[in-house]
Amino acid sequence: MQSDCQFEQQASSGLSSATSSLENLTLLEGARCSTDLSKVTDNQIQDILSSQCDSEFTFRLLRRDDYGRGIMNVLGQLTIVGDVTQEAFEKQFEWMFPLHKDTYHIVVIVDNKLDKIIGSGSLIMERKFLRSTGNCGHIEDVAVDSTYRGKKLGIRLIATLRDIASRALGSYKVTLDCAEHNVKFYEANGFKIKGTQMAWYREGEKQKL
Numbered sequence: 001m002q003s004d005c006q007f008e009q010q011a012s013s014g015l016s017s018a019t020s021s022l023e024n025l026t027l028l029e030g031a032r033c034s035t036d037l038s039k040v041t042d043n044q045i046q047d048i049l050s051s052q053c054d055s056e057f058t059f060r061l062l063r064r065d066d067y068g069r070g071i072m073n074v075l076g077q078l079t080i081v082g083d084v085t086q087e088a089f090e091k092q093f094e095w096m097f098p099l100h101k102d103t104y105h106i107v108v109i110v111d112n113k114l115d116k117i118i119g120s121g122s123l124i125m126e127r128k129f130l131r132s133t134g135n136c137g138h139i140e141d142v143a144v145d146s147t148y149r150g151k152k153l154g155i156r157l158i159a160t161l162r163d164i165a166s167r168a169l170g171s172y173k174v175t176l177d178c179a180e181h182n183v184k185f186y187e188a189n190g191f192k193i194k195g196t197q198m199a200w201y202r203e204g205e206k207q208k209l
């Protein structure tokens, strides 16, 4: 029996206009525009995040000092996190940002009153040669703290990651893997089953089923 499914979503129609305007900037302005281009993209990402914020919750990118706000507790509700010290967390963060900031986009949800992280989801961008050197977004590690579930925060988190991938970063598709019991949740977000997930774990590596 298939236990895991892979989902794929074609990017929204807004993508083509975002992509073409970004491409035009590159073509028209040559070398100077790489700085301008990343500025445009950063602003677009910020606009997408801001559009989800309200008085109770902030949607923003992960920060180096988020260890103390409970990020590992949220991730621990998804799978085994292991014994990650603050030092190890910061070392991993510094490997990702700012050097790999175009590849990793980790969005967190903060409870404004408690200044505590209650949700997290990652978008990993893959650059391809095919699809006219297209970009593909991969959503990973989505979790909402158990006491905050059922408030549509998960829906808003997926919409945020999907919009960053498609509208800001020009992905032609967004994919993710999930357990069968979460299929309906992702279908509610417009994703469709596409293919089957395969996984290989190193010998002795624990799996959370």
Ligand SMILES: CC(C)(COP(=O)(O)OP(=O)(O)OC[C@H]1O[C@@H](n2cnc3c(N)ncnc32)[C@H](O)[C@@H]1OP(=O)(O)O)[C@@H](O)C(=O)NCCC(=O)NCCS
Pocket (backbone or CB within 6 Å): 077, 078, 141, 142, 143, 144, 145, 148, 149, 150, 151, 152, 153, 154, 155, 156, 177, 178, 179, 181, 182, 183, 184, 185, 188
């Ligand atoms: C899956 C998860 C992120 C959903 O977060 P959430 O904030 O509770 O989801 P929402 O409130 O936005 O739910 C949106 C809709 O999806 C439904 N839904 C949520 N989780 C669901 C699930 N596991 N199965 C089926 N439907 C689900 C909700 O009932 C709601 O439907 P409605 O609009 O008809 O009321 C959360 O349950 C979670 O963190 N689970 C543990 C970690 C995990 O499994 N992550 C996913 C890894 S692929």
